[in-house]
Amino acid sequence: MHFKNNYSESLPPVWAACEIMSLGLFSRWYANLKPKKTRSAIASVYNLDESLLQSWLHHLAYVRNICAHHGRLWNREFTLTPQPPRSKPNKLINMFQRGSRRIYNSLLMLLYLMDVIAPNHCWRDRLVNLLNQQSTWITQAMDLPQNWQNLNIWKVT
Numbered sequence: 359m360h361f362k363n364n365y366s367e368s369l370p371p372v373w374a375a376c377e378i379m380s381l382g383l384f385s386r387w388y389a390n391l392k393p394k395k396t397r398s399a400i401a402s403v404y405n406l407d408e409s410l411l412q413s414w415l416h417h418l419a420y421v422r423n424i425c426a427h428h429g430r431l432w433n434r435e436f437t438l439t440p441q442p443p444r445s446k447p448n449k450l451i452n453m454f455q456r457g458s459r460r461i462y463n464s465l466l467m468l469l470y471l472m473d474v475i476a477p478n479h480c481w482r483d484r485l486v487n488l489l490n491q492q493s494t495w496i497t498q499a500m501d502l503p504q505n506w507q508n509l510n511i512w513k514v515t
Contacts, residue, residue: 361374
């Protein structure tokens with residue numbers, strides 16, 4: 359309604375359309391963007407390669423759907439796994455659990471994206487506190503590395 363009352367264009371700007379897209383639709387929309395230069399420009403905002411962002415969006419839409427249908431995540435083996443970073447972002451190189459199908463890599467991606475999108479967020483602190491309350495066998499089932507609290511990305515500031 360705001361758009362119709364304030365703008366003369368017949369179609370809303372892309373940012374407004376993205377605001378109302380589901381994560382799954384947004385993931386498919388991004389994957390279908392042509393040319394590659396457009397995807398690369400979007401991914402560069404997050405310091406990611408366009409194919410890496412595409413993989414992450416697809417995976418996060420999958421994880422979101424599991425949550426939306428009340429599925430468990432903590433010890434699930436995902437059938438759709440995210441691509442690990444190869445060259446950038448530097449802070450995530452060698453942090454992914456290679457070959458893992460568990461939630462740790464998803465949490466790592468979400469934390470990285472939160473740091474970029476909302477640098478003053480408190481999600482890291484809340485997640486670290488929650489994970490520290492769990493038994494070792496639970497964090498192992500999530501594929502958290504043994505020294506995960508010592509990795510820079512997880513350090514509470």
